Amino acid sequence: MFISFFCLFITVFLYIVFRKYYQKNPHFWNMPVLAVSCGLILFLQLTPISYDDYIFYNQWLIWFLGPVMVSFAVPLYRHRQMIKDHKLSLCIGVIVGVVMAVFSALFLARLFHLPLEMQKSLIVRSISTPFAMNVAHTIGGSPSQAAVFVVFAGLFGHLSGLIWIAVFNIRSHMAKGAMLGAASHGIGAAKAFEISGEAGVVASLVMMISGMLTMLLAPLIGLLFP
């Protein structure tokens, strides 16, 4: 009991420390989700504390992902004018993004004969973590694997996004933002904000709407796995 409580304490403590540190040194390798998780995994590996002890109180933190998802209604509401102005580009961008994300992962994961649970966790990799974990849970994947693939896809887009923009010769800021938001969610949106404010807003809108759409389509996506 005491150990579980200590685990909750150390999780929150490490998070606060790394958040402060990251604000001063914003490099992707000391992003809180990466650094804190790695630290805690190491900690659990080096000490005899079991995962069950660890999660006993920490599951309450996971529970908060529900309110996080609901909270996305506020930024969506605040950008309603932008949505109205570019509804066609946004809608089609989101639909193309979600469909391509699901089928590309499905195709590649089957090509490599990955286990079924992993396939299900991989197809949600390009949407924001709270949505990805929710969908992974719904279709029978593993929310924690999904969370890792999401971070992985996000970092990849963040680091290489500008290269692909140049390779594919994408010109409008609208499209640059949309592709980063569709493939790499919040971490990609951070890159989009470096390109321009417009690209950043578009990226976060595409990310939020894609997450919602994937969540609504989750029962259909489940049907892809007989």
Added chain:
Amino acid sequence: MMFLFVMLLSRLIPLELIEDGSRFFISHMLLFFVPAVVKLVEYKSLLLSHGVGIMVTVLLGSVWVMFSVGFVVDKIYAFELRKKQEKSGESECS
């Protein structure tokens, strides 16, 4: 979430009431992922044995998503602009 969005649009819930709360949850959402990511300790061998497949799936999949979305939105955005210009052109003529 959609429910809340509709409530905001219809002004049944004032934005000020939930603004601070939502900002708190979104800015600290990383904290809530951490315990879930830590669950990876239970999948260690599985992830290591499929490392290459996972890498290729995520990387190629992401590139493909970026290409298709970037390409399509670029075209549609150009179309949207053209339509807007045509509209403003018409109004100038009349």
